[in-house]
Amino acid sequence: MPSTTQSRFANVKLRGFWRSSCTWRTRIALLAKEIPFEYESINILDGEAASADFEKDNPMRQVPILECIDNDTGEKIRIFQSVAIIEFIHEAFPVSGSSLYPSDIVAKARVREIAEVVNAGIQPLQNLSAMALIDELSAGMVEIQLGNGQKFAKRNIESGVEALEKIVVEIRQKVVDPGPFAIGSHNPTLADTFIIPQMYNARRFCVELEEYPMLISVEKACLDHPWFKSSHPDIIKKLE
Numbered sequence: 001m002p003s004t005t006q007s008r009f010a011n012v013k014l015r016g017f018w019r020s021s022c023t024w025r026t027r028i029a030l031l032a033k034e035i036p037f038e039y040e041s042i043n044i045l046d047g048e049a050a051s052a053d054f055e056k057d058n059p060m061r062q063v064p065i066l067e068c069i070d071n072d073t074g075e076k077i078r079i080f081q082s083v084a085i086i087e088f089i090h091e092a093f094p095v096s097g098s099s100l101y102p103s104d105i106v107a108k109a110r111v112r113e114i115a116e117v118v119n120a121g122i123q124p125l126q127n128l129s130a131m132a133l134i135d136e137l138s139a140g141m142v143e144i145q146l147g148n149g150q151k152f153a154k155r156n157i158e159s160g161v162e163a164l165e166k167i168v169v170e171i172r173q174k175v176v177d178p179g180p181f182a183i184g185s186h187n188p189t190l191a192d193t194f195i196i197p198q199m200y201n202a203r204r205f206c207v208e209l210e211e212y213p214m215l216i217s218v219e220k221a222c223l224d225h226p227w228f229k230s231s232h233p234d235i236i237k238k239l240e
């Protein structure tokens, strides 16, 4: 791993959970930017993120959180929300590793668009807290049974991946000599960083993915790539 000693920021620590798609996004970004980091597991299934101590660090009671030291001030920096974390990593360590953001303005906007489709349009609707709330609110309703949270999440993932497939197909159509990654690039971008963890979640919710051949093909290329391979939840699960 390269040194980050020339950077203003040091002692990078990621607090997350192996199965959390938002955490996986940030692991991919840290690997892409070749930033060495310490990792702390926060078990969201056991309610660790809901503890009073954790809530002080992130009032949303969610993972991931990125921490580091600002050498200029000696202060501990704490950032949550994967989009903010990934952007911070790119700006805090501008010279190391590879960027997940294309240099072309339009391509950059499109990878951000895909990131937001996942980040704002799909993932929050499959969150543990969202599913629990739906189950709680629908528990007393005669015609609805428990498990609605799970069904709600699955439906949202289905419509989300359907949209993603269309977006990715449309973007790639305009690319001359498309590579295997989402926007037709030859290296993974922010788009892949958000799509692949979402595909992993889609499988967890038993979404039929065969209907989305473009996403399957992008996923295959990414899962063969070292940033995605070594940050994969199945690997991290064994370390937690």
Ligand SMILES: N[C@@H](CCC(=O)N[C@@H](CS)C(=O)NCC(=O)O)C(=O)O
Residues within 6 Å of the ligand: 020, 021, 022, 023, 044, 049, 061, 062, 063, 064, 080, 081, 082, 083, 119, 124, 127, 128, 129, 130
């Ligand atoms: N949009 C945020 C949200 C963070 C988030 O939703 N994290 C999930 C795991 S992927 C979580 O901690 N869920 C716990 C819960 O819902 O109670 C991000 O991109 O970091």
